[in-house]
Amino acid sequence: MTGLSVETLAAAGTGPITSAGNTQLGIAVLAGIAVIVLLITRLKLHAFLALTVGSLALGVFAGAPLGKTITSFTAGLGSTVAGVGVLIALGAILGRLLADSGGADEIVDTILARAKGRAMPWAMVLIASVIGLPLFFEVGIVLLIPVVLLVAKRGDYSLMRIGIPALAGLSVMHGLIPPHPGPLVAIDALHADLGVTLALGVLVAIPTVIIAGPLFSRYAARWVDIPAPEHLIAQRPSADPEHRPRIGATVFTVLLPVALMLVKALVDIVVNDPANPVQRVTDVAGSPLIALLAAVLVGMFTLGRAAGFTRERLSTTVEKSLAPIAGILLIVGAGGGFKQTLIDVGVGQMILDLSQNWAVPTLLLAWLIAVAIRLATGSATVATISAAGLVAPLAAGMSTTGTALLVLAIGAGSLFFSHVNDAGFWLVKEYFGMTVGQTLKTWSVMETIISVVGLGFVLLLSLVL
Template sequence: MQNERAYYIMAILALVIGVIFLLLLIIRFKINTFVSLVLTSVLTAILLGMDMTKIATSIQDGIGSQLGELSLVFGFGAMLGRLVADAGGAHTIATTLIDKFGRKHLQFAIMLASFIIGIALFFEVGMVLLIPIVFAIAVEAGVPILYLGISMAAALSVTHGFLPPHPAPVAISAVLGANVGKVLLFGLIVAIPSAYIAGPLFTKLAQKFAPSAFEQKGNLSSFGEMKTFTKEEAPSFGMSVLTSLFPVILMAITTVYQLGVNGGVTPKNPNTLDQIISLIGSPSIAMLISLVFAMFSMGWMRKRSTGDIMATMESAVKSIAMLLLVIGGGGAFKQVLIDGGVGDAVAKIFQGSSISPLILGWIVAVVLRVALGSATVASLTAAGIVLPLMSQAGVDPALMVLAIGAGSLAASHVNDAGFWMFREYFDLTIKQTLSIWTVLETVVSIVGILVVMILNLFFH
């Protein structure tokens, strides 16, 4: 018993040393995140006393299992998003919603437009696409840029943290064995109030405690030459929304069908319709079908040549190469933690504890987010740590995905790329960015875990 306790303490100590080592490599020595993750995985494996002949295999298994389906989802997703953007679809969605909502409800228009666009695009891409539109609308309406910018950032953030096919929710779902469609449905329930509270409501509070930030005029110089679209050049609103949401629609159809027809349980002898519905709802196939649809709706139907469409898609894939490697590195670190017994140690420590596994998953993700900056890496690492607790507690994996996702959004600061994007585009000081962006992300995180805990009361 004494030896077992000592082993668990050493396992936790190895994890702490590993995280500190990772921090030093990334923050102090500016080493590439992927390289840092792999180096940290090797060191942590050695500290955990793993058989050295199996360390390389563990790392390879972690990277391989992590990138298996995700490489398809991210690759197809990046291509889809770029096709929508280059055709003017994102521009159409934003401007149409703003026209419909009117000047009195500009915040809600921006939030809804950002939410729709954010489902199809990575956070950074969505921000780059939307900020010029937000700036133009703010100037025309005579309101502070940040007045609309906070709602935009909140909507993009919740889609990034809670909704498939974004990297973190899909990756955590794969680790925890959660149904992606269920994560999507629960994620929408979590994301909507989180976006509203961290967007329009938080803006009112921010205007009181950081009024100087709302006086800034913003900075568009980093965007270079901005591409504009006339009404004739851009696709219709309906087609733009349909294309952006096509993968979500396919996954939702599958989830609703499985819940309604099969009670959410995979049948032992599925019929042909069951198999077809299951196929089109799997993330990789849903993204592939959606990409083919986008090639028509945002490409050939817009009189774009095949060569032009392919160039757009190739460019999109190049932009996510490092993201894929970083996610793979996160998978390697996660696998080492699992194979080295860290997850078992955490499970043992909290065994019999009154702390909800959902709260624990959230706390672990918050700590890692603050330490590492990357929401995706924090999510993957947290998922690996809490995985052993899942079977003991009987927690719905979909809710754990969202709890970890909420934690991974908290307290974004100087080690997060999103922090610097927000600061640069809105031309804020570090103090102002901490007052607005960091608090905004923390509000999303807290509201997110509260909604998850409420859902847990009904779906435990």
């Protein structure tokens, strides 16, 4: 990983860029986060600019020279983009291939053709979880909500009974499972093993999505009983069924990077010999860059060519997939800059010193920090990046499993109680045609359940592993 730890800085002889005491640093952290919150919520400034200004404000309040603060911010931005930027881009390409080729529709139609009655909410969870692996949350929403509305209308199902499971599947993937931006940045910041984090993330995600999806949807359907908005039902994107990629090839392509990374993690645990030829091969094939690149290249044939795409059409699809993620890359990069500024002014060491006298377990502390930032900013990605930067020193000396669980605790906290300062809140509200109160009783409660249940399973795993 490319992030710089406190230990790395100490070894390099640079040390903190300020001599401020813990009290001043604590005030600086609160002031820096407050600046970010106010700029995002009150002035509606883009998160990239808010994080940039907040990082500079943090340095000023901590008494650090402005030049060194700028250097810390740009170094963190560069290392973060270098670490996860290419992975985000590859994930976006795979997601666009899946959507444009009709592969996503093929998955949806195949599962829905086999699901009836009480099985439908479980089918929606499966659809959202599979499709949500390579897609960003907002893209998944745009892709799946028209399907949800169509199924609810034609099958005469409660909209919440079908919609909540789909939203839960997308949200859990977004918060806990790489290659989504939040988990990737936390893995980079904490120097966690991606394969182990992915494997444990799947263990946490499965029961969490079941509880927050099909089970909770029973109550959500009683609390909010509304029909599907008619004006959105016909907007489902769909390729010609005759030219769609087949279900087997589609699922294989989507799950290929996950399988490669899991195999790497398994071989690392079982073989545990870097000189072993098998482990050397799996270490390369299961690295996130190679795994995602392989999936994209395979997808060009199994998805693109199967749908009749010409070389020009494939090139256009790739080009169109990259434009929408420019903002995401900038936010993630600026978040990395904020994280590095936190570390360089000595905040990470401050947290490490203070936590020695706290009775709060590390995993719970990480979750609480992510929850606080999520409630303040409304952004799961900002919450994950900031929390990872604050607790990074606590990961020093932790086992591979412990560091992976720390990433998942932060991811779970970043999803807590989405409300009016979250763009996802308004996206769900408008697509489902709900009032603010109805959205709070369904979507916001569902997000809170994911966060709390996810933390519960993370803590449980920490006791048994």
